[in-house]
């Protein structure tokens with residue numbers, strides 16, 4: 001494969017259609033980085049899911065920008081790296097910063113797929129033509145607004161509902177949801193808002209028969225999760241805690257969870273995501289694909305990943321119109337009446353980034369060239 005000649009970094013801002021509130025707080029818009037790589041007349045796109053503030057993880061748009069510019073992009077040029085798998089290995093010498101690494105690796109996969117003239121799902125070994133879709137609903141101003149939103153998304157066809165919880169917005173809202181929707185496929189995500197002191201309260205959540213409870217305790221805490229999982233009937237699913245295949249193994253050995261959510265950004269790319277997928281498949285731990293409210297570019301990448309066989313639950317992959325007024329791609333991501341997303345068949349990410357829309361949302365742009 002030819003060398004990468006040029007890498008563009010773009011900082012974008014897109015307003016959400018509806019605010020998104022988690023246990024970290026409320027956000028009205030998303031700031032993120034697009035990585036565009038150029039090689040032999042082709043271009044590939046990746047998305048860096050780091051946010052403006054270090055809430056979900058320590059990375060931010062500015063740390064990712066600086067690590068990409070000063071270390072990761074120069075590495076690609078110095079070593080003439082164009083194979084995403086080789087890039088993944090070489091980039092390990094720089095510690096941390098998985099979201100920055102993933103953004104560049106994704107752009108390299110897109111180019112790779114375009115050169116091979118194959119959609120990424122085929123290159124990854126995917127087996128699904130349609131992906132089951134769930135929706136993640138943030139904390140609302142009132143229970144009635146939450147119930148209305150759930151009904152709205154059920155009418156759209158989504159196969160399961162995930163709600164964000166935190167201390168004080170948990171038992172009562174789940175009680176109300178179960179009263180209205182007794183049979184709903186329902187799960188809850190705490191984004192690390194609880195501690196061992198909340199053990200008794202968390203055990204009470206068993207009565208709601210949740211599909212899973214996601215990340216009750218902070219990241220980097222496999223041990224406390226294993227103590228909770230022992231006491232809980234509800235399967236725990238880890239998100240923030242699983243930053244590599246090594247952590248997935250430790251979670252398995254400690255029985256910290258029964259399900260894992262894979263996010264390409266959190267684990268540092270597709271190569272690591274596939275390793276986690278394969279490890280979990282071997283150990284019979286089902287996985288599903290998490291989301292970071294990506295634009296259509298990041299979302300398309302996630303859709304290809306979610307075609308792998310051990311993705312066994314509905315994913316946090318929703319329609320473009322659930323997030324943004326004007327998504328950055330065509331065709332837009334759509335969810336069918338039966339709650340599925342069709343996997344693109346064109347080469348690479350298989351959707352077309354819309355340059356004009358990207359330009360309108362761009363706050364800052366920099367081009368880095370091979371010397």
Ligand code: OSB
Pocket residue numbers: 056135136189191239290291292293294316317318
């Ligand atoms: O914990 O899964 C999470 C969004 C931003 C940060 C963390 C999370 C989320 C979501 C949204 O739940 C999922 C989506 O992209 O639809």
Ligand code: MG
Pocket residue numbers: 189191214215239240290
């Ligand atoms: Mg989560």
